[in-house]
Amino acid sequence: MKVLICISNVPDTTTKIRFNADNTAFDTAGIQWIINPWDELALTRALELKETTGDTIEKITVVAVGLKDAEPTLRKALAIGADDAVRIDAEPKDAFFVAEQLAQVAKDYDIILCGIEASDYNGSAVGGMLSEFLNIPSVSSVSKLNIENGDVKVNREIDGGSETLSTEVPFVAIVQKGIALEPRIPSMRGIMMARKKPLNVLPAVETEALTEFVSYELPPAKSACKIVDTENVKELVDLLHNEAKVI
Amino acid sequence: MSVLVYTENWDGKFKKLNFEQVSYASEIAKNINTSVVVVSIGNVEETELKKLGDYGAEKVISINEIKLNKLDNQAYTKVISQVAEKEKTTILVFANNYTGKAVAPRVSVKLKAGLVSGVTALPSNYEPFTVRKKVFTGKAFADVVIKSPVKGLTLAQNSFGLIETENKAQIEKFVPELSDEDFRTNVEDVKKITGKVLLNDAEIVVSGGRGMKGPENWGPLEELADVLGAAIACSRPVADEEWRPHEEHVGQTGKIIAPNLYFALGISGAIQHLGGVSSSKYIVAINKDNDAPIFEAADYGIIGDVHKILPELISAVKEMKAAEN
Structure with missing residues (x-):
């Protein structure tokens, strides 16, 4: 089986968010870019499966839609252990646009993994859209992925529990926390090898975005925290009951 | 249309x-x-x-x-x-x-x-x-x-x-x-969590962080959740250490929640954690470190030892509830 992991190139999650002067674009100056955390967990799980299921998985590919500046993030995925990488040469405009771009690569894979959302625009949409473009099954909020005797088993979280499912391949698994415990860190050897692994660049297909981010705003500053004395815990309950009226 | x-x-x-x-x-x-x-x-x-x-x-x-x-x-x-x-x-x-x-x-x-x-x-x-x-x-x-x-x-x-x-x-x-x-997927088994308030539905959430010191200390936190009819959550390190199940993890890579009231107990308030809870209408922080970033996001706070404060908080809530009835 061939496994594809769709990767978003996102600002480090500790980034202090700033916008340009007229608040119409995200200010990327000085930003450290990383693999979207859920995509990184998906890659980790794919590598675990490749190592533990004999020769079931023949290849792990990572793909991203992005301009040249997304390549260090793909190289990092190669250093972590992906076999090859594809960059689709376009600015990722919106989920619909990105999913249609990814479809041209994903059609040749058996298991396609996408993170449940990207930590920048929090769209939660690309994986589902991609599966519909390919007209193949999708399972969302996947917290476990296993291959047993060539059959795919997944767990998905539902409101108030979890379900175990089997599915046909090809399919799209939209994964969340739990799929792998800790993301892998590239080793020195991995980083050296990543330089020699193929990173292919494909032209974008002609399509349009259906949505556009037009302006941004930072949330208003929060008023100061009211500190209650340790000796007077009862006062906290009074405040929550009488002032905030939430208990 | x-x-x-x-x-x-x-x-x-x-x-x-x-x-x-x-x-x-x-x-x-x-x-x-x-x-x-x-x-x-x-x-x-x-x-x-x-x-x-x-x-x-x-x-x-x-x-x-x-x-x-x-x-x-x-x-x-x-x-x-x-x-x-x-x-x-x-x-x-x-x-x-x-x-x-x-x-x-x-x-x-x-x-x-x-x-x-x-x-x-x-x-x-x-x-x-x-x-x-x-x-x-x-x-x-x-x-x-x-x-x-x-x-x-x-x-x-x-x-x-x-x-x-x-x-x-x-x-x-x-x-x-x-x-x-x-129909190309098949649900083979369903596990339902029963008798608990679900995190996404909860009006009040009681959440513990590394400051709770270990899974054995969750008793009072659960009791507070119980008297308030609240759901239980935790920070990422707590889920990573497997003190609590990952379904309870709130934060950037866990669940994003928006309750009316969020209790952050022994949680320092890393930026990734705040991302998951900042939509809460009110945040209460209890932490012994007065420099903890959680106090910048919180509406109400107590600076002190969460293990000492929790039992007092539980009895104060019980007293308030008793007076209500």
Whole structure:
């Protein structure tokens, strides 16, 4: 089986968010870019499966839609252990646009993994859209992925529990926390090898975005925290009951 | 034209989030002079379906097919899209929960509808159609224009109130066209958490961090949750150390929640944690470190040892509850 992991190139999650002067674009100056955390967990799980299921998985590919500046993030995925990488040469405009771009690569894979959302625009949409473009099954909020005797088993979280499912391949698994415990860190050897692994660049297909981010705003500053004395815990309950009226 | 809402049900019952969706859709429908149609999939009794009318649903389309008892993303997509086409829908409203996130993107491709997820307010403009959502995991807001004729939204939970209206709901049965080809996933086993308040539904959440010092210290935290009728959560290190199950992890890579009240107990408040809880209406922090960033996000705080404060807090809440009755 061939496994594809769709990767978003996102600002480090500790980034202090700033916008340009007229608040119409995200200010990327000085930003450290990383693999979207859920995509990184998906890659980790794919590598675990490749190592533990004999020769079931023949290849792990990572793909991203992005301009040249997304390549260090793909190289990092190669250093972590992906076999090859594809960059689709376009600015990722919106989920619909990105999913249609990814479809041209994903059609040749058996298991396609996408993170449940990207930590920048929090769209939660690309994986589902991609599966519909390919007209193949999708399972969302996947917290476990296993291959047993060539059959795919997944767990998905539902409101108030979890379900175990089997599915046909090809399919799209939209994964969340739990799929792998800790993301892998590239080793020195991995980083050296990543330089020699193929990173292919494909032209974008002609399509349009259906949505556009037009302006941004930072949330208003929060008023100061009211500190209650340790000796007077009862006062906290009074405040929550009488002032905030939430208990 | 219509505004179409997909309302999920839980064992035949709707939740507050469904009524939020319908209230939201009704306000949009008023603005564009059309009506709200709801599609419900599953075995839901007529009295329950009728409740959606209290929030402005004029037509409730009920689809009750055994094959659709378990969520199959492809089959649900086909069914909802059929209803949308039949009802000449121009705006679709989903919930921004697991099912909404699973189905809305597929429907949006099928109907070529631009999709915005996690919308927090009514459209600020209809020409062009502009909605607001949170981005960078709660660190900022963005205004997004949907350019396609058909538009898809998922509504962030607890961000829009309930608006009651005169009930004019008509219930209609619908049998969708489906073939076996449409079902390519198979649910083999279901595990339900029972007897606990669910994190996403909870009005109050009690959450513990590394300052709790170990899984053996969760007793008082659970007791506080119990007396408040709250759900239990934890920070990422706690889930990573396996002190608590990962389903309880709130934060950037865990669950994003928006309760009325959030207790952060022994949580320092790393930026990733705040991303998951900053939509809470009120935050209470208890931490022995007065420099902990959680105090910048909190409305109320106590600087001190959480292990000493918790028992006092529990008895104070009990006293208050007793005085109430």
